Amino acid sequence: MEATIELTGLRKRFGPAVALDGISFTVLPGQVTGFVGPNGAGKSTTMRVILGLDAPDAGSALVGGRPYRSLRHPLSHVGALLDAAALQPSRSARNHLLWLAHSQGLTAKRVDEVIGQAGLRSAARRRAGGYSLGMRQRLGIAAALLGDPPVIMLDEPFNGMDPEGIVWMRGFLRSLAGQGRAVLVSSHLMSELQDTADHLVVIGRGKVIADTSVADLIAAASSGRVTVRTTARPETMTALGNAGATVAATGRDTLTIAGMAADKIVALLGENAVPFAEVSAHRATLEEAYMELTRDAVEFRAAAAGEGLEGLSPRDGSEEAAR
Amino acid sequence: MTTGTITPYRSDVRAGRDGFGQLLRAEWTKFRTVRGWVIGMIAAAVVTVLLGLFAASGIGASCNGHACSVAVGPGGGAVTDSFYFVHRTLNGDGSITVRVTSLTGGATSDNPGGGGTAAQPWSKAGIIIKQGTGQGSAYAAMLVTGSHGVRMQYNYTGDTAGPAGAVSAASPRWLRLTRSGDTLTGYESANGRTWTRVGTVGLAGLSPAVQAGLFVSSPPYARVTSQHLFGSSGVTNGPTTATAVFDHVSTHGIGPGGAWRGQQLGGDTDLVQGGGYHQADGRFTVSGSGDIAPLVAGPATLGVTVEHVLAGAFAGLIVVVVVGAMFISAEYRRGMIRTTVTASPRRGRILVAKAIVIGAAAFVAALAAAATVVPLGEGMVRRNGNVVYPVAPLTEVRVVAGTAALIAVAAVLALAIGAILRRSAAAVTAVIVVIVLPYILARLAVLPVGAAQWLLRITPAAGFAIQQSLPQYPQVSNAYTPLNGYYPLAPWAGFAVLCGYAALALGLAIYLVRRRDA
Numbered sequence: 154m155e156a157t158i159e160l161t162g163l164r165k166r167f168g169p170a171v172a173l174d175g176i177s178f179t180v181l182p183g184q185v186t187g188f189v190g191p192n193g194a195g196k197s198t199t200m201r202v203i204l205g206l207d208a209p210d211a212g213s214a215l216v217g218g219r220p221y222r223s224l225r226h227p228l229s230h231v232g233a234l235l236d237a238a239a240l241q242p243s244r245s246a247r248n249h250l251l252w253l254a255h256s257q258g259l260t261a262k263r264v265d266e267v268i269g270q271a272g273l274r275s276a277a278r279r280r281a282g283g284y285s286l287g288m289r290q291r292l293g294i295a296a297a298l299l300g301d302p303p304v305i306m307l308d309e310p311f312n313g314m315d316p317e318g319i320v321w322m323r324g325f326l327r328s329l330a331g332q333g334r335a336v337l338v339s340s341h342l343m344s345e346l347q348d349t350a351d352h353l354v355v356i357g358r359g360k361v362i363a364d365t366s367v368a369d370l371i372a373a374a375s376s377g378r379v380t381v382r383t384t385a386r387p388e389t390m391t392a393l394g395n396a397g398a399t400v401a402a403t404g405r406d407t408l409t410i411a412g413m414a415a416d417k418i419v420a421l422l423g424e425n426a427v428p429f430a431e432v433s434a435h436r437a438t439l440e441e442a443y444m445e446l447t448r449d450a451v452e453f454r455a456a457a458a459g460e461g462l463e464g465l466s467p468r469d470g471s472e473e474a475a476r
Numbered sequence: 477m478t479t480g481t482i483t484p485y486r487s488d489v490r491a492g493r494d495g496f497g498q499l500l501r502a503e504w505t506k507f508r509t510v511r512g513w514v515i516g517m518i519a520a521a522v523v524t525v526l527l528g529l530f531a532a533s534g535i536g537a538s539c540n541g542h543a544c545s546v547a548v549g550p551g552g553g554a555v556t557d558s559f560y561f562v563h564r565t566l567n568g569d570g571s572i573t574v575r576v577t578s579l580t581g582g583a584t585s586d587n588p589g590g591g592g593t594a595a596q597p598w599s600k601a602g603i604i605i606k607q608g609t610g611q612g613s614a615y616a617a618m619l620v621t622g623s624h625g626v627r628m629q630y631n632y633t634g635d636t637a638g639p640a641g642a643v644s645a646a647s648p649r650w651l652r653l654t655r656s657g658d659t660l661t662g663y664e665s666a667n668g669r670t671w672t673r674v675g676t677v678g679l680a681g682l683s684p685a686v687q688a689g690l691f692v693s694s695p696p697y698a699r700v701t702s703q704h705l706f707g708s709s710g711v712t713n714g715p716t717t718a719t720a721v722f723d724h725v726s727t728h729g730i731g732p733g734g735a736w737r738g739q740q741l742g743g744d745t746d747l748v749q750g751g752g753y754h755q756a757d758g759r760f761t762v763s764g765s766g767d768i769a770p771l772v773a774g775p776a777t778l779g780v781t782v783e784h785v786l787a788g789a790f791a792g793l794i795v796v797v798v799v800g801a802m803f804i805s806a807e808y809r810r811g812m813i814r815t816t817v818t819a820s821p822r823r824g825r826i827l828v829a830k831a832i833v834i835g836a837a838a839f840v841a842a843l844a845a846a847a848t849v850v851p852l853g854e855g856m857v858r859r860n861g862n863v864v865y866p867v868a869p870l871t872e873v874r875v876v877a878g879t880a881a882l883i884a885v886a887a888v889l890a891l892a893i894g895a896i897l898r899r900s901a902a903a904v905t906a907v908i909v910v911i912v913l914p915y916i917l918a919r920l921a922v923l924p925v926g927a928a929q930w931l932l933r934i935t936p937a938a939g940f941a942i943q944q945s946l947p948q949y950p951q952v953s954n955a956y957t958p959l960n961g962y963y964p965l966a967p968w969a970g971f972a973v974l975c976g977y978a979a980l981a982l983g984l985a986i987y988l989v990r991r992r993d994a
Contacts, residue, residue: 156484182484204818207993222821229487233818239811241510248509256502256819263489296815301489333485 156182156303156335162212172198174359180337185330187350188339195359196339232297233306237289242282271295286313306337311345323349343443374442378435381408392425499829520795521845527788532853547612552868555632557611558742558766560751563689570729571654574722582717595622599694601720614679616660618651628662628675635951636675692764694718696747715749722760774954779863783943785853796838800890801903808898817994824986831888838887843880867945878942892981911936918958925957929964936977941970
């Protein structure tokens with residue numbers, strides 16, 4: 154149980170603002186866990202609590218079964234990148250890693266290893282202040298790898314990366330998980346995690362909205378939906394709508410139908426003599442699944458704001474539905 | 477949800493031992509890898525040296541026409557050894573006894589018609605047994621004073637009080653001094669029959685043949701006539717004289733051929749007048765000037781103290797304070813404090829490690845500066861025709877190393893305040909306001925003496941007392957003011973005040989850093 158992060162009932166307020174409102178989830182080894190939510194949802198605060206930087210008002214955060222503040226060589230337990238800009242600009246990248254290494258009893262040899270792993274060898278002796286954001290992200294990755302930890306936690310690592318860097322980062326995260334490490338990666342853009350994350354934790358307004366495997370999420374978002382390709386869109390919509398299905402136009406000649414099985418659709422269209430080119434089971438993108446998932450939360454937010462009430466059930470349906 | 481076949485990662489990178497040493501090493505690596513901070517420390521040393529040399533170069537010649545030397549007492553400190561001495565050679569053990577019937581002051585340039593008036597408070601008349609007539613030689617004396625009663629004094633700094641009260645024909649005072657080996661004992665009596673012991677002192681290495689006899693001294697007067705804002709005070713000074721009348725002079729143990737000889741000792745400055753004596757019918761009337769006492773720095777004395785060439789320390793301190801505050805506040809500014817706390821979750825230890833690193837770096841830089849500027853500056857002062865007051869070697873070490881320690885502790889204070897305020901500019905301003913500002917206000921005599929002394933007692937600027945090389949002596953009249961380099965607290969006490977502030981600030985910083993979210 155070394156390579157885990159376990160969060161139980163984390164709550165944290167900053168003055169009147171509730172940042173974390175009962176966050177619980179577990180990050181398991183061997184997979185990339187995407188930590189997703191809009192800006193201000195509480196992702197960074199959660200990560201700061203995990204690292205013992207912020208003290209939660211309630212709840213606990215354990216890394217490998219222990220509170221972070223009790224770890225003696227913490228960088229050998231968790232490697233984290235929170236803020237790539239948190240550097241002394243006049244210090245070289247190598248010297249930045251060197252003081253970190255010295256604080257953990259590690260040697261300069263290990264520093265040179267992670268510089269190579271992060272692809273920074275040619276720039277390592279330059280002032281970190283002259284680095285682009287993408288290079289700073291790589292330096293942050295190198296720092297996170299320094300203690301060769303079983304748990305890696307990165308806050309928005311794709312920020313500022315060029316397309317080549319994003320491809321590199323995806324492969325890199327997958328390889329870390331492939332080695333059996335637990336990898337937690339936050340992002341405010343679901344698309345960045347496409348083909349990278351195995352598991353997703355979605356949060357909004359300090360609450361976990363979904364904690365699910367990516368496969369389950371896409372299946373749930375796709376389930377029971379059918380894509381119909383037809384040149385006769387209005388006729389199709391009328392025929393299926395009259396029969397009680399929910400029909401949405403998703404393209405010039407495509408419709409997505411919910412609430413009706415594919416064979417029933419084929420039969421109905423045949424009865425009404427509506428021509429169609431294709432009827433197939435719908436496969437949602439991660440982005441769509443995410444939108445589907447957060448729609449309820451967004452509506453709930455709008456409703457609550459309109460009524461000026463927070464008193465509606467805090468455990469609203471969206472969370473249960475997502476699970 | 478997982479497949480269950482995952483093997484959690486096991487690292488083969490071996491972490492070193494956990495310990496405070498690693499944290500110290502990490503903070504040292506942090507310090508030395510920011511070029512600006514290292515340059516700052518070097519700049520602090522250079523500024524200290526340059527300003528010290530500037531201060532030394534500004535001292536004009538003060539001993540024109542006089543032998544440019546200062547007597548050194550048996551304790552290694554600078555002394556003044558000028559008085560009128562009527563003496564004989566005493567071989568081996570013996571004693572001398574006299575009765576003093578009068579001690580009056582003479583005219584001075586300050587008080588031209590003052591003949592026959594009261595003597596200066598610390599005018600002295602009495603008997604003395606002295607190693608020889610050489611400047612700074614060991615002695616013990618029993619004496620009456622202008623207004624501090626009977627005293628037994630020895631080796632310039634030693635002073636034991638006897639009965640109070642002035643002498644007069646109606647109320648004379650008997651004095652006796654006996655020698656037995658290295659031990660000298662002083663007695664006094666009101667009637668020559670019942671004697672009271674005042675004190676016993678050992679003068680190690682006293683030779684068998686010593687000079688014993690009567691002496692009179694009267695220290696120069698000095699008056700502060702005006703005080704300017706940002707200006708040195710106007711001072712008038714000049715020599716004073718005193719005249720004493722002795723009778724019932726008896727000696728035991730004086731060898732053959734021991735005639736009385738009158739001699740002015742020391743006194744080759746404008747502040748001492750020659751004296752003389754007159755003997756008739758067993759009465760000795762002796763006039764003298766000068767003082768036999770430790771040398772103090774003040775308006776009535778010439779010469780330069782060791783710490784004068786360390787006057788640049790406050791500027792070096794300012795530079796070090798900037799580096800000390802930056803050493804922590806730069807981390808807050810960049811958010812790097814989170815990386816630091818993530819690497820070392822025990823936050824109190826981070827600040828302690830930082831304090832040790834910045835304190836040690838500041839100490840080394842300041843020590844190098846002080847150890848450089850003292851010999852260079854002293855040489856410059858001497859070449860300019862002035863005197864540097866000699867001090868005991870340990871005192872010089874205390875002044876030089878103490879200056880380095882003062883700057884090091886100021887760096888720690890700046891670090892602590894930087895951690896509390898989390899802003900470089902605010903922290904630097906705060907430290908300068910509490911250390912440098914009171915120091916400058918007090919030293920430049922901008923404030924009344926009392927206010928200046930209170931500033932140097934209760935603010936961290938009290939730490940500058942560690943630089944004071946010449947102690948304050950109650951038995952020497954002087955303006956013991958910050959302007960003249962005298963601090964209201966003893967050197968280590970003043971330094972302790974600064975250390976107290978630094979410890980308090982560091983404690984508060986540790987409390988806050990532990991309690992706050994990083």
